[in-house]
Amino acid sequence: MNRREFIKNTIAVTALGSIVNLGTGADLLYNTKAESEKNSERNIPKMQYRTNKKTGDKISEIGLGSAYMFSAGMDKAVKALRRAYKLGINFYDLAAGDGASFPIYGEAFKEVRKNIFFQIHFGADYTKGTYGWSLDLDRVKHSIDWQLKNLKTDYIDYGFIHCQDELSDWQTYRKNGIYDYILKLQKEGIVKHIGLSSHTPSVIQQIMNDVSIDMLMFSVNPAYDYGKGSFANGAVDERAELYRRCEKEGVGISVMKPFSGGQLLSASQSPFKKSLTIYQCIRYCLDKPGVLCVLPGAKSVEEVEKLVDYYNQPEEALDYSVIASFAPIEASGKCVYCNHCKPCPVGIDIGLVNKYYDLAKAGDTLAVEHYKTLDKKASDCVKCGHCDKRCPFQVKQSVRMTEINAYMNKY
Ligand code: SF4
Numbered sequence: 427m428n429r430r431e432f433i434k435n436t437i438a439v440t441a442l443g444s445i446v447n448l449g450t451g452a453d454l455l456y457n458t459k460a461e462s463e464k465n466s467e468r469n470i471p472k473m474q475y476r477t478n479k480k481t482g483d484k485i486s487e488i489g490l491g492s493a494y495m496f497s498a499g500m501d502k503a504v505k506a507l508r509r510a511y512k513l514g515i516n517f518y519d520l521a522a523g524d525g526a527s528f529p530i531y532g533e534a535f536k537e538v539r540k541n542i543f544f545q546i547h548f549g550a551d552y553t554k555g556t557y558g559w560s561l562d563l564d565r566v567k568h569s570i571d572w573q574l575k576n577l578k579t580d581y582i583d584y585g586f587i588h589c590q591d592e593l594s595d596w597q598t599y600r601k602n603g604i605y606d607y608i609l610k611l612q613k614e615g616i617v618k619h620i621g622l623s624s625h626t627p628s629v630i631q632q633i634m635n636d637v638s639i640d641m642l643m644f645s646v647n648p649a650y651d652y653g654k655g656s657f658a659n660g661a662v663d664e665r666a667e668l669y670r671r672c673e674k675e676g677v678g679i680s681v682m683k684p685f686s687g688g689q690l691l692s693a694s695q696s697p698f699k700k701s702l703t704i705y706q707c708i709r710y711c712l713d714k715p716g717v718l719c720v721l722p723g724a725k726s727v728e729e730v731e732k733l734v735d736y737y738n739q740p741e742e743a744l745d746y747s748v749i750a751s752f753a754p755i756e757a758s759g760k761c762v763y764c765n766h767c768k769p770c771p772v773g774i775d776i777g778l779v780n781k782y783y784d785l786a787k788a789g790d791t792l793a794v795e796h797y798k799t800l801d802k803k804a805s806d807c808v809k810c811g812h813c814d815k816r817c818p819f820q821v822k823q824s825v826r827m828t829e830i831n832a833y834m835n836k837y
Pocket residue numbers: 747760761762763764765766767768776777780813816817818819820821823
């Protein structure tokens with residue numbers, strides 16, 4: 427694989443153009459009184475947070491990738507990052523496309539460092555200016571020192587085992603002492619938690635068997651999940667199994683490439699020859715078990731605002747069930763938790779009930795507990811068949827509800 431592709435970001439930047447509607451109660455979100463007044467009639471989206479079960483960190487559902495931030499230049503990029511912070515984004519990945527990004531983040535966040543989280547990658551080498559991939563311990567050490575200095579920080583929230591797409595990478599990584607180096611920094615309090623980035627489910631499964639991680643950075647989108655695109659590693663079921671394992675073990679997923687490098691946003695570039703919106707893609711990722719945070723790219727205030735405008739979208743605009751029309755045969759009959767089949771006349775949250783069921787079958791005992799707290803359960807299904815007719819993925823949900831009820835009754 428071309429390691430430079432690793433950081434190819436999540437979005438065709440030009441696809442993010444328009445300014446969002448911003449809104450009431452906005453005063454605290456703007457730098458100046460004039461800005462506040464200008465935006466007072468607009469609708470400010472409210473960021474949502476998810477808790478990393480392993481670390482307790484409350485992480486914004488929308489974070490930011492950093493691949494292209496450097497190309498905006500210092501002033502524009504600092505403004506974009508500060509706007510992101512004010513809109514509630516607290517999670518920032520730093521697998522940057524260029525070393526020039528680091529001083530930008532350092533400048534933008536020097537006064538609020540303790541309120542945000544950085545994902546920093548052990549193996550992303552910026553010693554030559556642009557991004558490089560390295561398994562050499564000395565280069566990794568040198569690059570990490572350089573990154574911390576330029577970020578104006580002395581600690582790393584999530585220290586990442588970087589870009590392990592083949593098992594041989596992992597063997598070399600350990601042999602060369604890079605993983606031990608992360609552990610050493612963790613003992614010293616410099617690294618708070620450990621993460622792993624990879625595009626390959628089988629390699630991730632092996633590394634998760636070998637060592638404990640607190641966060642996974644993985645490429646999630648409908649194209650890769652359905653076997654299309656350069657990082658579509660792993661079969662449909664293999665990828666779904668990985669999501670469930672992460673949820674079960676409390677390993678939060680931060681999502682890279684949620685738009686498949688922008689391809690999914692353009693009918694001419696999409697492998698499905700149909701475009702999705704950024705909001706459909708974000709919802710798709712956030713519906714996957716284990717996912718805490720989506721990391722699209724942005725490099726201006728307007729692009730940041732457009733991302734966060736996700737929270738202003740009506741439910742219909744987030745419905746991604748159109749992907750059923752290009753799902754491969756092996757995805758047929760499997761619930762993706764999209765809730766396109768709503769409304770259920772008795773009020774069952776069909777997507778959530780199915781998610782808990784799949785997680786329970788994967789051994790997630792917490793999912794059973796969550797299921798038991800639901801107001802409406804599979805036992806409430808009156809077999810009206812509405813969801814069967816509505817589901818574009820050919821899930822026979824009325825039959826499945828009987829199956830779910832029988833399974834959950836065992837606990
Ligand atoms: S049954 Fe079908 S429409 Fe309903 S949540 Fe599952 S996949 Fe979506």
